[in-house]
Amino acid sequence: MLVEMKQICKDFPVGKGVSHILKSVDLSVEEGDYLAIMGPSGSGKTTLMNILGYLDNQTSGEYLLDGVSYEASSDGRLAKVRNEQIGFVFQSFYLMPKLTARENVALPLLYAGVPKKERLARADEALTYVGLGDKLLSKPTTLSGGQCQRIAIARAVVTKPKLLLADEPTGALDTATGAQIMRIFQDLNEQGTTIIMITHELAIAKCAKRIMYIRDGVLTSERREEGADA
Amino acid sequence: MKENLVLSFQSVWAHKLRSFLTMLGIIIGIAAIITIVSTIKGTNEQIKQNLIGAGNNAVVLQVYQNDYPLEFSYQQAPDGIRPVDERMRNHLANMNGAADASLFYSRQYVDNVFYQNTRFGGGMAGIDSHYFDIYGYRTLYGRDFTQDDYDSARKHVILDRRAANTLFNGENPLGRTLEINREPFAVIGVVEMSAQFQPTINSLNDYYMYADAGEGQIFIPDAVWEILYKYGEPKSVVIAAQTTDDMATVSQKAGDILTANLVSEQLRQEQQISYRGRNLMEDAQQLQQIATATSRQLVWIAAISLLVGGIGVMNIMMVSVTERTREIGLKKALGAKRKRILGQFLTEAAVLTTIGGILGVASGIVMAKLISRFMGMPTAVSIPAAVAATVFSVVIGLIFGLLPAVKASKLNPIDALRRE
Ligand SMILES: Nc1ncnc2c1ncn2[C@@H]1O[C@H](COP(=O)(O)OP(=O)(O)OP(=O)(O)O)[C@@H](O)[C@H]1O
Ligand SMILES: [Mg+2]
Numbered sequence: 001m002l003v004e005m006k007q008i009c010k011d012f013p014v015g016k017g018v019s020h021i022l023k024s025v026d027l028s029v030e031e032g033d034y035l036a037i038m039g040p041s042g043s044g045k046t047t048l049m050n051i052l053g054y055l056d057n058q059t060s061g062e063y064l065l066d067g068v069s070y071e072a073s074s075d076g077r078l079a080k081v082r083n084e085q086i087g088f089v090f091q092s093f094y095l096m097p098k099l100t101a102r103e104n105v106a107l108p109l110l111y112a113g114v115p116k117k118e119r120l121a122r123a124d125e126a127l128t129y130v131g132l133g134d135k136l137l138s139k140p141t142t143l144s145g146g147q148c149q150r151i152a153i154a155r156a157v158v159t160k161p162k163l164l165l166a167d168e169p170t171g172a173l174d175t176a177t178g179a180q181i182m183r184i185f186q187d188l189n190e191q192g193t194t195i196i197m198i199t200h201e202l203a204i205a206k207c208a209k210r211i212m213y214i215r216d217g218v219l220t221s222e223r224r225e226e227g228a229d230a
Numbered sequence: 231m232k233e234n235l236v237l238s239f240q241s242v243w244a245h246k247l248r249s250f251l252t253m254l255g256i257i258i259g260i261a262a263i264i265t266i267v268s269t270i271k272g273t274n275e276q277i278k279q280n281l282i283g284a285g286n287n288a289v290v291l292q293v294y295q296n297d298y299p300l301e302f303s304y305q306q307a308p309d310g311i312r313p314v315d316e317r318m319r320n321h322l323a324n325m326n327g328a329a330d331a332s333l334f335y336s337r338q339y340v341d342n343v344f345y346q347n348t349r350f351g352g353g354m355a356g357i358d359s360h361y362f363d364i365y366g367y368r369t370l371y372g373r374d375f376t377q378d379d380y381d382s383a384r385k386h387v388i389l390d391r392r393a394a395n396t397l398f399n400g401e402n403p404l405g406r407t408l409e410i411n412r413e414p415f416a417v418i419g420v421v422e423m424s425a426q427f428q429p430t431i432n433s434l435n436d437y438y439m440y441a442d443a444g445e446g447q448i449f450i451p452d453a454v455w456e457i458l459y460k461y462g463e464p465k466s467v468v469i470a471a472q473t474t475d476d477m478a479t480v481s482q483k484a485g486d487i488l489t490a491n492l493v494s495e496q497l498r499q500e501q502q503i504s505y506r507g508r509n510l511m512e513d514a515q516q517l518q519q520i521a522t523a524t525s526r527q528l529v530w531i532a533a534i535s536l537l538v539g540g541i542g543v544m545n546i547m548m549v550s551v552t553e554r555t556r557e558i559g560l561k562k563a564l565g566a567k568r569k570r571i572l573g574q575f576l577t578e579a580a581v582l583t584t585i586g587g588i589l590g591v592a593s594g595i596v597m598a599k600l601i602s603r604f605m606g607m608p609t610a611v612s613i614p615a616a617v618a619a620t621v622f623s624v625v626i627g628l629i630f631g632l633l634p635a636v637k638a639s640k641l642n643p644i645d646a647l648r649r650e
Contacts, residue, residue: 055563056644076567083565094560094647098240110233111565155564 001067002162002194003029003052008061009217010047021047023217025061029196031162034189036205037198039214045198046167048214052196053086053165054078066162083111087156087193091168093148095140095155101127102136105155112159126154130184146177153184157193164188166197170204182207234574238581241550249582252546255539256586256626257593260619262532264594267615269601270525272608277517287329287471288364289481291488293464294506301338307463308501310494314465318491322469322484323360327476332360333465335455343448344409345397352393352445354410356455364470365423372404372419375451379418383453387415391422393446408448411458415450464492467505481507536622539586540630547579547634551641558638559646572639579631580624587623591616 010022021044029035039045050056051063054070062069070081082088095104105123114122124136130150140148149169156164166185170178182204189195189209197208205211212219242249292299293311300307314333323331335356343350355361359380362368370391379386387408394403403417450458452465469484471477488505489498497503551558558571595616598609 050644053563055647056642076569079562079565079567082563088563090647094556094563096557096560107561108564111561111567111570159565 001028002031002033002065003027003196004062004064004067005052006062008048008051008063009059010044010051010056011059020217022051022058025214025217025219027212027219029194031194032189032192034185034195034207034209035197036208036211037196037214037219038200038202038205038211041200043214044217045214048219049165049167049196049198052163053088054082079111083108084159085161085163087159087161087164089149089152089156089164089166089169091171093140093145093152093172095148095151097139097141100137100139101132101143101151101154104140104151105158108155108159122158123154126158127151129157130154144177145173146180149173149177149181150184153181157188162194164193164195166195168198168200170199170201175203178204231573231577234577235581237574238578241578242582242585248546249585252542253539253582253586253589255535255542256583256623257539257590259532259536259539260587260590260623261594261597262535263529264591264611264615264619265597265601265609266525266528266532268594268598268609268611269607270522271612271615272598272602272610273521273525275610276608277521287474287477289469289471289477289484289507291467291469291481291484291505291507293466293493294504296502299506299508300503302459302463308497308503310497311464311503312492312494313462314467314488314492318488319358319360319467322467322487325469325480325483325487327472327480328484329470329472330360330364331467331469332364333358333452333467334361335452335459335463335465340410340448342411345406348397350393350397350408350445350448352396353447355447355449356452356458357449358452361449361468362421364468367421368424370420370422371402372417374419374421375449380451380453383451383457385410385413385415385454386418386451388419388421388449389417390447390449391420393448394420396445410450413458421449536626540583540626543579543583543627544630544633546582547575547631548637550578551575551634551638554638555641555646558641559643559648562641562643563647568639571641572635575635575638576628576631579635580627583623583627583630584620587620587626590623591619594619 005025005027008022008025008027009020011018011020013019025048037045037048047056051058057071063071065081065085070078073081096107099107102120102123105126106119109119109122124133127133127136127150130153132147132150132154135143135147135151140151143151149172153169156166164185169185170181173181178201185195185197186207195208197204199205210221211223212221213223214220293307294300319331319333322328337354339351340354341349341351343354357375359375359377362374367390372388375386375388378384387410389397389403397403397408398406403420406417408415408417456462467484467488469480471480485504485506493503493505561571595611598611601607602609
């Protein structure tokens with residue numbers, strides 16, 4: 001099991017009290033799986049994603065990644081896990097506007113301590129893979145949303161992580177561009193990358209192997225009533 | 231490291247005006263320090279030049295007992311000191327670092343010199359033909375001693391300007407007769423130290439050049455001195471060093487040579503008698519210390535400006551951390567460790583203050599030049615001070631950048647990313 005979550009809870013302080021956003025999340029994802037998570041706005045999808053990616057800590061519960069618990073790990077250790085095992089794709093890309101496409105993509109390799117020459121070679125390879133081989137030296141500000149998101153995907157996979165986490169990767173894109181992104185995800189998954197993707201759109205979610213729903217702080221496989229999303 | 235430097239320069243450049251305003255405190259502080267230090271150094275160099283280098287880098291060697299020169303007005307010379315002869319003078323004049331040498335007798339105060347009923351209370355020297363050259367005296371009125379004056383021991387006397395004034399009060403002294411030791415001496419000339427050999431700092435001027443000679447100085451040929459004061463007394467030696475820097479070694483070496491050759495073993499051992507140079511360097515250093523100490527206080531004031539500048543840097547770095555929270559969050563999400571974020575912001579703060587420091591050094595040098603030009607104060611740019619100031623500005627950046635950098639490095643990636 002690549003991802004193993006048991007009774008994950010997450011509280012946020014609200015005023016003087018707390019609000020229980022995740023009440024008891026159980027989740028198992030095998031290697032090679034491709035999971036889409038849906039749920040209404042504010043239901044805690046991003047919160048769950050952050051915990052999965054070690055960007056945030058759960059309030060309680062157990063989370064094993066590849067069989068290892070990183071609870072109480074040092075900041076440096078978590079940075080290493082994020083760098084080596086996980087790739088992130090965000091809704092709003094989060095690219096560095098002053099860096100070129102290849103420099104953006106090479107960033108995680110810099111943090112991994114890869115020498116410059118190899119860094120750039122691998123970045124170019126990743127960019128070519130997402131179809132941007134001709135935009136290596138462009139800055140994000142000169143590119144379209146779809147192109148930016150493809151740079152972000154290249155950056156997420158350049159370290160060859162086991163787990164790709166995507167939080168509404170097509171949320172800022174039109175349908176055609178979204179479909180393009182989904183083809184890349186499909187291909188990545190076929191090559192063995194495990195993907196967990198959050199989305200509002202059923203059409204996008206259907207690209208995944210399976211879909212789960214988050215509601216009232218719990219994650220379920222069955223879809224209850226219609227129209228809660230979008 | 232290189233990445234950080236590039237990033238830092240980019241970020242400083244991206245906010246040119248803001249960066250400049252932030253640097254201003256550092257620039258002003260460093261500039262003030264460089265200016266003050268240049269002024270201190272300039273003054274000190276002038277003190278050194280005036281005091282030590284005055285009179286053509288003259289090194290005076292006299293007979294000392296323990297640490298005090300022997301004054302022969304009051305006491306006879308002890309037996310066992312052989313006279314300095316022309317051969318020895320030649321030897322000293324040709325020593326490494328020496329340009330010329332002169333032998334002379336001298337009294338700091340004389341009580342047997344009169345013009346009519348006025349007693350002269352200054353000093354007197356019995357000199358050879360090299361003396362005036364070495365001290366940079368030039369003839370104002372009348373003439374210098376001739377070879378005949380020396381050879382035939384003529385009873386001629388030359389006054390310096392001050393002696394002429396005290397004795398003759400504005401009258402023309404040439405051709406008048408002074409009575410020295412009840413013998414008549416004709417005044418043949420008035421001399422003055424040429425301007426370039428005169429100290430220009432007034433306090434030193436008074437203290438060192440004229441303190442010795444209160445009412446001035448009169449000169450007679452050394453051959454006449456030997457007739458006036460019948461007992462043999464050791465001559466003093468003045469050597470012109472080639473440069474001011476040679477003076478200490480010349481003084482040391484000449485003292486050793488003279489002592490070894492002329493002072494008997496017994497005198498040396500039992501009465502601690504030796505030839506020695508007056509340690510002008512020590513005198514100069516004392517005066518320099520006074521000048522330095524007063525200016526040091528100004529440095530403290532400049533340091534306060536640096537402190538304020540440093541706080542400004544800290545403030546703007548805090549703003550920068552807030553502005554770039556998302557960038558920090560992203561970097562952490564991609565696997566950047568704390569150290570890297572810390573390094574990035576520290577580098578940026580240091581780059582900011584270092585540029586400020588370099589600009590400060592440059593403006594300090596310009597200020598110093600302007601001060602010498604328009605206020606006539608001596609200044610000298612100190613390279614070590616410039617280097618130290620630059621290094622110091624790096625350190626300021628590191629110190630005041632530390633708090634913001636630590637703050638940045640401790641940002642929770644999710645808090646950082648959430649901020650839109
Ligand atoms: N740091 C926080 N402090 C307090 N409340 C928070 C914090 N982070 C998230 N929340 C709250 O938790 C709830 C879930 O947020 P989350 O971002 O996970 O929702 P989401 O499912 O991703 O929604 P969306 O579909 O709009 O992206 C929201 O009500 C949000 O206000
Ligand atoms: Mg969300």
